[in-house]
Amino acid sequence: MEMVNALGRRKSAVARIFVTEGTGKITINNKDLQDYFPSSILQYVVKQPLLKLDVVEKYDIKVNLDGGGFTGQSQALRLAIARALVKLNAEDKKALRSEGFLTRDAREVERKKPGQPKARRRFQFSKR
8 A cells, every 4th residue: 555645734833744564553743642632532533533433543644733713623634634534544434524623613713903902802992
């Protein structure tokens, strides 16, 4: 099997992954998954597409993660893994789509406006 690459984005996080056949090792920025995401919830989010298709021990995944926070990075990585699995086997697309793993969450942070402390928050109004 050749190397398959995919891209996932969420908020300002970008995940570029390279999938090869192997033993289930996930390496993120030259660190192990457990070292990069100490939270078991974030580790579960990353592995969700693999668990759905029951291929956790089948592929080695090398990841370049950039930008964003922990949550955005984990969800960007989940999208990238799902896209790579579809490239490997097109029959898996329906199962991953039904779980929502192939849908890009397009929500971004709204910009701050001038004359306001935040994006929508206004300074307190004083009549007198």
